[in-house]
Amino acid sequence: MSLILLLAIPILGGCLAWPAERVGKTWPRTISLATLAITLAIALPLLHPTNAAWLADLRLPWIPAFGMSFHLALDGMSWLLTILTLILGMFAVAVSWHEPADKPGFFHANLLWSLAGTIGVFLALDLFLFFYFWELMLVPMVFVIAIWGHENRRRAAIKFFLFTQGSGLLILIGIIALAFLHQRQTGQLTFDYFALLQHEPAGRFGFLIMLGLFVAFIVKLAAFPVHVWLPLTHTEAPTAGSVILASILLKTGAYGLLRFVAPLFPIAAHAIAPAAIWLGVASIFYGAILAYGQSDLKRLIAYTSISHMGFVLIGVFVFNSLAWQGVVFLLIAHGVSTGALFIIVGSVQHRLHTRDLNCMGGLWTDLPKLSSFGTFFILAAMGLPGLGNFVGEFLILRGAYPVAPVATIAAAIGLIPAALYSLIAIQRAFHGPPDPARHTHDFGMRENAMMLALAAAIIWLGIYPQPVLAVAAPALSNAADPAA
Amino acid sequence: MTQAAPLIILAGAIAALLAAIAIRRAALIANGVAALGLLAALAIMPAAASAPPIWTSLFSFGAAASGFIALILAASLLLLIIAAAYWPTAPTLPPEEFPLLLLIATIGACTLAAAASFITLFLGLETMTLAIIGMVAYPRDRPDSAEAALKYLILSGMSSAFLLFGIGLLELATGTLSLPDILTAPGNPMTLAAFALIGIAAGFKLSIVPFHIWVPDVYAGAPAPSGAYLAVIPKIAVLAILVRIGAMPGATLPPSAIQAITVIAMLSMLAGNLLALQQQNLKRILGYSSIAHLGYLLVAILAAGAVGHVAVVFYIVTYALTMIAAFGVIAMLSTAAVARDADRITDVAGLFWTRPALAAVLTLALLSLAGIPPAIGFIAKMYIFAAGIHTDLWLLIFTMIASSVIGLFYYLTIIIAMTQKPLADAATPLRIPAAGRLVLTLVSLAVFIFGIAPQPLISLVKAMFG
Numbered sequence: 001m002s003l004i005l006l007l008a009i010p011i012l013g014g015c016l017a018w019p020a021e022r023v024g025k026t027w028p029r030t031i032s033l034a035t036l037a038i039t040l041a042i043a044l045p046l047l048h049p050t051n052a053a054w055l056a057d058l059r060l061p062w063i064p065a066f067g068m069s070f071h072l073a074l075d076g077m078s079w080l081l082t083i084l085t086l087i088l089g090m091f092a093v094a095v096s097w098h099e100p101a102d103k104p105g106f107f108h109a110n111l112l113w114s115l116a117g118t119i120g121v122f123l124a125l126d127l128f129l130f131f132y133f134w135e136l137m138l139v140p141m142v143f144v145i146a147i148w149g150h151e152n153r154r155r156a157a158i159k160f161f162l163f164t165q166g167s168g169l170l171i172l173i174g175i176i177a178l179a180f181l182h183q184r185q186t187g188q189l190t191f192d193y194f195a196l197l198q199h200e201p202a203g204r205f206g207f208l209i210m211l212g213l214f215v216a217f218i219v220k221l222a223a224f225p226v227h228v229w230l231p232l233t234h235t236e237a238p239t240a241g242s243v244i245l246a247s248i249l250l251k252t253g254a255y256g257l258l259r260f261v262a263p264l265f266p267i268a269a270h271a272i273a274p275a276a277i278w279l280g281v282a283s284i285f286y287g288a289i290l291a292y293g294q295s296d297l298k299r300l301i302a303y304t305s306i307s308h309m310g311f312v313l314i315g316v317f318v319f320n321s322l323a324w325q326g327v328v329f330l331l332i333a334h335g336v337s338t339g340a341l342f343i344i345v346g347s348v349q350h351r352l353h354t355r356d357l358n359c360m361g362g363l364w365t366d367l368p369k370l371s372s373f374g375t376f377f378i379l380a381a382m383g384l385p386g387l388g389n390f391v392g393e394f395l396i397l398r399g400a401y402p403v404a405p406v407a408t409i410a411a412a413i414g415l416i417p418a419a420l421y422s423l424i425a426i427q428r429a430f431h432g433p434p435d436p437a438r439h440t441h442d443f444g445m446r447e448n449a450m451m452l453a454l455a456a457a458i459i460w461l462g463i464y465p466q467p468v469l470a471v472a473a474p475a476l477s478n479a480a481d482p483a484a
Numbered sequence: 485m486t487q488a489a490p491l492i493i494l495a496g497a498i499a500a501l502l503a504a505i506a507i508r509r510a511a512l513i514a515n516g517v518a519a520l521g522l523l524a525a526l527a528i529m530p531a532a533a534s535a536p537p538i539w540t541s542l543f544s545f546g547a548a549a550s551g552f553i554a555l556i557l558a559a560s561l562l563l564l565i566i567a568a569a570y571w572p573t574a575p576t577l578p579p580e581e582f583p584l585l586l587l588i589a590t591i592g593a594c595t596l597a598a599a600a601s602f603i604t605l606f607l608g609l610e611t612m613t614l615a616i617i618g619m620v621a622y623p624r625d626r627p628d629s630a631e632a633a634l635k636y637l638i639l640s641g642m643s644s645a646f647l648l649f650g651i652g653l654l655e656l657a658t659g660t661l662s663l664p665d666i667l668t669a670p671g672n673p674m675t676l677a678a679f680a681l682i683g684i685a686a687g688f689k690l691s692i693v694p695f696h697i698w699v700p701d702v703y704a705g706a707p708a709p710s711g712a713y714l715a716v717i718p719k720i721a722v723l724a725i726l727v728r729i730g731a732m733p734g735a736t737l738p739p740s741a742i743q744a745i746t747v748i749a750m751l752s753m754l755a756g757n758l759l760a761l762q763q764q765n766l767k768r769i770l771g772y773s774s775i776a777h778l779g780y781l782l783v784a785i786l787a788a789g790a791v792g793h794v795a796v797v798f799y800i801v802t803y804a805l806t807m808i809a810a811f812g813v814i815a816m817l818s819t820a821a822v823a824r825d826a827d828r829i830t831d832v833a834g835l836f837w838t839r840p841a842l843a844a845v846l847t848l849a850l851l852s853l854a855g856i857p858p859a860i861g862f863i864a865k866m867y868i869f870a871a872g873i874h875t876d877l878w879l880l881i882f883t884m885i886a887s888s889v890i891g892l893f894y895y896l897t898i899i900i901a902m903t904q905k906p907l908a909d910a911a912t913p914l915r916i917p918a919a920g921r922l923v924l925t926l927v928s929l930a931v932f933i934f935g936i937a938p939q940p941l942i943s944l945v946k947a948m949f950g
Contacts, residue, residue: 166889
C-alpha cells in the first residue's frame with residue numbers, strides 16, 4: 001500500500017502546490033519540500049531485512065482487456081534509486097528556493113509530477129505501466145524547460161521531447177510485440193514482468209524487440225551516438241531542471257537496461273553486448289573530448305555526463321553482479337556529484353549572469369566557498385579515489401575486465417581525458433587573476449548546507465560503500481547472468 | 485417502443501424546432517428545443533436497443549449501429565452547446581437556424597450510421613452534407629466561410645456523383661440495393677468498379693489522401709463550431725457504416741484493395757503530419773492532423789478482427805472528444821462578429837499566462853492528439869498499435885511511428901507557444917459563457933479520466949461488437 005503513496009503523495013502535492021501560489025509566493029516551495037520529505041519518510045522504512053527478492057509488491061487490476069495490471073514492486077535497486085530521486089528532488093526544490101518569480105506554483109507542480117513519474121518508472125513491474133510512467137515523467141519536464149529555461153529553451157524543449165518521445169514509441173511497440181508473442185506461446189495476454197520473464201522471445205523477432213528497447217534506453221542514457229539531445233537540454237534547462245535531468249532522468253535509461261533488457265532477453269542481450277560495450281567506450285571518449293572543448297561551463301558538465309554514462313553502459317553489458325553493483329553505485333554517485341555541479345553552475349550563473357568560462361577565472365578570490373566546493377565536486381566526478389564515483393567506476397572496470405579486457409583497458413584510458421577536462425575546468429573557472437569589476441557574494445547558509453550535505457554523501461559513498469552495495473546486491477545477483 | 489425511436493424523436497425535434505422558430509424567434513428556445521431533442525434521443529437509446537427490429541430492409545439497428553448513433557448524438561449535443569455559446573457574440577446573425585441545421589445534419593448522420601441499404605446510405609449522407617454546408621456558410625458576412633462552403637459544396641457534389649454512379653453500377657450488377665445482399669452476391673468486374681467509385685466517395689468524406697485537398701481550406705474557413713461538427717460527425721457516421729459493412733458476412737477485401745488502402749493509409753499519415761508542420765493556423769493544423777489521424781484509423785480498419793473493430797471505435801471516440809475540446813477552445817477564444825476566428829498560433833501565444841484554464845484544456849487536447857499520457861489519445865494509439873502488431877502490419881506500424889514523431893513537433897510548437905510569456909500584459913477581458921465552460925470541463929475530464937482508467941470505455945465499446 002505504501003508503494004501507492006510513493007506515487008500519490010508527489011502527484012497530490014503537485015496539485016496542491018499549483019493553486020498555492022495564489023495564497024503566497026512562498027507556499028509552493030514549502031509544499032513541495034514537505035511533500036518530498038513525507039514521501040521520503042514513507043520510502044525509507046520500506047527497506048527491511050528479508051529473504052524474499054522483493055521488499056514490497058502490489059498488484060491491482062487496471063486494464064484487464066489487455067492483461068495490464070497496476071503492478072508495483074520494490075527491490076534493493078529500485079529502493080536506492082527511489083531514495084536518490086526523492087533526495088535530489090529536495091535539492092532541486094531547495095536550489096530554486098528564490099526562483100522562479102513567474103508562476104512558482106506551476107513550476108513546483110511540474111517538478112513534483114516529473115519526480116512522481118520517475119518513481120513510477122522505478123517501481124512499475126507491468127511493462128505497460130512502466131511505459132505509462134516513462135511518458136508521464138517527460139511532459140512536466142518539457143514544461144519546466146520550455147517555460148523557465150534559458151535563452152534557447154524553445155529549441156531545447158522540442159529536441160528533448162522529440163528524442164525521448166520518438167524513442168519511447170520503440171518501447172511501446174516492443175512491449176506490445178513482446179506481450180503478443182508471449183500470448184502466442186502461452187495463450188495468455190499479459191504485460192506482467194514476472195510472466196514475461198518465463199519465456200524469452202527467441203530468434204530474429206526477439207532480437208528486434210530487444211533492439212527497440214535497447215535503442216530507446218540508450219537514448220535516455222544519452223550514449224554516443226544518440227546523445228544529441230542531452231547537451232542542449234541540460235544546458236538550457238533551469239538549474240532545478242538540470243539537476244533532475246542529469247541526476248535522475250538519465251538513470252531511468254540505465255535502470256531500463258538492467259531491469260528489462262538484460263533479464264527479459266538474456267540471449268539477445270548477450271548477442272548485442274560487444275556492440276554495446278564499444279558504444280560505451282566511444283561515449284567515454286566522445287563525452288570527455290567534447291567536454292574538454294567547451295567554453296560553456298554548463299555544457300561542459302553536460303558532456304561529462306555522456307562520458308560517465310559510457311561506463312554505465314559497459315557495466316550493464318558485461319553481465320556480472322560485480323559490474324552491476326558498480327553500475328548502481330555509479331548511478332547514485334553520479335547523481336549526487338552531477339547534481340551538485342549543476343547547482344554550483346546555477347549559482348555561478350546567478351551571480352555572474354554568464355556561463356562562459358572565458359568570462360570567469362579568479363573566482364577563487366571572489367567566491368572562495370563556491371570555488372572550493374566546485375573543485376571538490378569536479379574532482380569527485382573525475383573519479384578521485386576516496387570519493388563515490390571512483391568506487392562505481394572501479395567496480396565496473398573490475399567486473400568488465402574478465403569479460404572484455406580490451407574494451408576495459410580502452411575505458412580505463414578514458415580516465416585520462418577525464419582528468420584533462422576536469423583540471424582545465426577548475427583552472428579556467430576558479431584560478432587565475434580575479435576580475436576587479438566583479439561584485440558578488442559567496443554562498444550563503446542555505447547553499448553551504450546543501451553543498452555540505454552532498455559533499456558528505458559523496459565522501460561517505462567513497463570511503464564506506466558497503467551499505468549501499470549490500471542493499472543493491474540481492475536484487476542484482478538474482479537478475480544477473482542467467483545465461484552464463 | 486421501436487428501435488428507430490431515436491430517429492423518430494430527432495425528426496419530431498426538427499418539426500418542433502421549426503414550429504418554435506415560426507412562433508417566436510429566440511436563441512434560448514431554439515437551442516433548448518434542439519438540446520432537449522438530442523437529450524431525449526440519447527436517453528431513449530438503451531430502451532430502443534432492446535426493442536424488436538423494424539424497417540429491416542432500410543435500417544439495421546444492431547448493437548454496433550446503436551453505439552455509433554449514441555456517439556453521434558452525444559457529440560452533436562456537445563457541439564450544439566459550444567455553438568450556443570459562440571453565436572451570441574455575433575448579434576447581427578439570426579441564432580435560431582443554426583441548431584436547426586445541426587439537428588438535420590445529425591439525423592442524416594444517424595441515418596447513415598444505421599443504413600442497411602444504399603437508399604438510406606445515400607439519403608443520410610446527403611442530408612448530413614447539405615445541412616453542414618449551411619452550417620459552414622452560416623456567418624454570411626465572412627468571405628472565408630462563403631468560400632469554404634462553396635468549396636465543400638462543389639467537392640461534395642462531385643463525390644456524391646461518384647457514389648451514385650457506384651450505386652447504380654452495383655444495382656445493375658446485382659439487382660439489389662440491400663447491403664447484406666450485395667456483399668454476398670458473386671463478384672464481377674462491374675461490382676469491383678462500383679466499389680472503387682464508392683471508395684472514392686468514402687475517401688472524400690474521410691478526407692484521406694489523395695482526397696484531402698479540401699480539408700485545410702474548409703476547416704479554416706468554417707466558423708469554429710461548424711468546423712468542429714465537420715471534423716467530427718461525418719467521420720463518425722462514415723466510419724460507422726464502413727465498420728458495420730466490414731463486420732458483415734461476405735465482406736472480404738481483395739488483396740488489391742488491401743494494398744491500395746495500405747498505400748492510402750501511409751500517405752495520409754505522412755502527408756497529414758508533414759503538411760501540418762509549416763502551418764500557422766490552428767484550424768488548418770487540426771485539419772491536417774485529422775488527415776493523419778484517419779490514416780492511423782485505416783491501420784485499425786485493415787487489422788479488422790475483434791481487436792481492430794474495437795480499436796476503430798475507441799479511436800473515433802478519442803478523436804471526437806479531442807477535436808471537440810480543441811475546436812471548443814478556439815470557439816471560446818473567438819468572436820463570431822469579426823472576420824476570422826482566433827485561430828492562429830499567435831492568438832494562443834501566452835495563453836498559459838492569460839487564460840490558464842483554456843490553455844490547460846488545449847494542452848490536454850494536443851497531448852491526446854499526439855498520443856501522450858495521461859490523455860486518452862495515448863490509450864487509443866496503443867490500441868491501434870496493438871491491432872496492427874496483432875495482425876503483423878509492420879510496414880504500417882513503422883510508418884505510423886515515423887509520422888507520429890513528425891506530428892509531435894507541431895503539437896509541441898503550439899504548446900510551447902502557449903507557455904511563452906506574453907511581452908505586454910494585454911489580457912483582453914474575455915468572458916467565457918457557462919455553457920462553454922461546461923462542455924470544455926466535461927470533455928477534458930473524459931479525455932483525462934479515460935486516459936488513466938480506460939477499462940469502462942473499452943467494455944462499452946466491446947459491447948458494441950458482442
